Amino acid sequence: MEHPKTNVTSSKLDIDALLAGSPDEFEKLVRQESARLFRIIARLIGNDIEAESVLQETYLQAFLRLHTFRRESKFTTWLYAIGINLARAQKRKLSRTVPLDDQDIERMQPAFSRGMYRDKPESWDPQKIALKNERKKLVHEAIDLLPPDYRTVLLLRDIEENNTDDVALMLEISSGAVRVRLHRARQALKKLLDPHFS
Template sequence: MESTAARISQAEPVPSQPPCDDSALAVRLRAGDEAAFEELVRSAGGRLLAVSRRMLGNEDDAQDAVQESFLSAFRSLEAFDGRSQLTTWLHRIAINVCLMKLRSRRRKPERQIGDLLPEFLEDGHQRNPSRPWNPEGDPGIETSELRAIVRARIDELPAPYREVLLLRDIEELDTEQTAEMLGMTPAAVKTRLHRARQALRALLEPLFTEVQR
């Protein structure tokens, strides 16, 4: 009999299929029904792969995260209480797996967030105010290139700010969901997100200012 990991690997994630009856599927999964497991991979695999790609920005890491997410879900089926959709539960597991992968990566010494934030004068005006720019409207930048640039700059943010930005702006979780995932208060999420966005803009601005000259 094939291992669970092998079945996941062979079941290349495809665009997610319409959801089935979650309660019935969970019962079948707990009973060890292999067909149910394959059905779960087919129905949710595409979504989990997309999430992992966005969070990790690396195809190999994303594929590994999908496998780890399904394995984690399979081991903790008893924790699924049916109050949310099975796919929603899997989504949260995938995000947790991706966060752990991000935190385990060996990184260069991180810059302090204060080094990336704009400076303000005593009168409240910003020192060296940002020039307006619209990178999406610039014909010199391809969409794929823009995504790669933005992703690379997100990775330069200090980890706590990068995580909040990924969850709120990339995964589009709401403030309360993000707070729960990261063990923070909603107020702390809002503050950290604001600073993360400011820092990201500061990192991106020199690139797009140069393009627009």
């Protein structure tokens, strides 16, 4: 692992060499993916120091499990799936807040009668949105209240801006399930924010 940084990061990953256990390719992987993977893990856990440990553990687990990679997805998607699982487990250990559950999410979806909104949706006031100093904090806290499955989809899709199919591969669920969860998460988040912006 003695290549200068520029050489190591600029070329494409050689997956065959990586799977054969090449230390140089593994270093290249670490240099290429760490910033993005760290952001995902840090957002899932909500703690940067813990996130660094989980990032390191993610690479170690990936290295130890290289033989289990089946080439059914991009290698990085497989790596991110390991990181996401470790981050979610760590979040469960550290979490002090009790997240909402599936029934809460169901209650937070709009209700319809004969195909029409039962209650007319309250429009948000753009001035309240613009003026709210603590807006970021409010949104952050509201996202933290979402059940882990919903929160994870929202983080990966809307915050990290991965495409739906990649999120489906990372979470080992169908793209349709990602969209359903994402929609319910967005609607629940909107409902949580309604009192602040209506």
